[in-house]
Amino acid sequence: MAKKKKYYVVWEGNNPGIYDSWADCQLQIKGYPGAKYKSFSSKEEAESAYHGNFGDYIGANKKPKVETLSEETKANIIWDSIAVDAACSGNPGPMEYQGVDTKTGYQFFHQKFPIGTNNIGEFLALVHGLAHLKNEGRTIPIYSDSKHAMSWVKRGRCNTKLVSNAKTAPIYKLIARAEKWLKENTFENELLKWETKHWGEIPADFGRK
Numbered sequence: 001m002a003k004k005k006k007y008y009v010v011w012e013g014n015n016p017g018i019y020d021s022w023a024d025c026q027l028q029i030k031g032y033p034g035a036k037y038k039s040f041s042s043k044e045e046a047e048s049a050y051h052g053n054f055g056d057y058i059g060a061n062k063k064p065k066v067e068t069l070s071e072e073t074k075a076n077i078i079w080d081s082i083a084v085d086a087a088c089s090g091n092p093g094p095m096e097y098q099g100v101d102t103k104t105g106y107q108f109f110h111q112k113f114p115i116g117t118n119n120i121g122e123f124l125a126l127v128h129g130l131a132h133l134k135n136e137g138r139t140i141p142i143y144s145d146s147k148h149a150m151s152w153v154k155r156g157r158c159n160t161k162l163v164s165n166a167k168t169a170p171i172y173k174l175i176a177r178a179e180k181w182l183k184e185n186t187f188e189n190e191l192l193k194w195e196t197k198h199w200g201e202i203p204a205d206f207g208r209k
Helices: 022-029 043-050 071-076 118-136 147-155 169-184
Strands: 007-012 017-019 036-040 082-088 093-101 107-116 142-144 191-193
Touching (some): 007 043, 017 043, 036 043, 093 118, 107 118, 107 169, 118 169, 147 191
Parallel strands (some): 082 142
């Protein structure tokens, strides 16, 4: 079965515009801090989005499409939870992560960094979520679609292969801080795998690929 064609809108990048391949889109966002982009299933949608507001398609305004899920699927999801996800323009490259209410899409936190990797972002997002919930005294679960990040959190160590140098020093400082938090704190929150294959993209997804 042929893969459905996608169109990519780049609102902010090296050359903003609409592109019909992920490779071309990557050229516009690589090395561009805070690039803003997203994929669409039709050229018409892409054109409409390009002339619209980026915030209407990404981040806090993006809500999970609960109405499109079957009743059986809805029953398998713990809606009283937080969902986290990360996005990275290049790997490594400018990275960001966020945590949202799984049911409503309400954004609890959102952080951006000049350099990192997707796995580091997923790891930091999970730890941020755990710290956020502990501060609120809540023991609800956290969903992630990253097995790597979940295993790193459970082991208390970010097993990244990102080169350590002056440029990556700030992100390594945050990693050390997250690892320290895991060492000094306990938590009752379950870390649950978001089943993308059956449920669609995780509610915290940035919707860029």
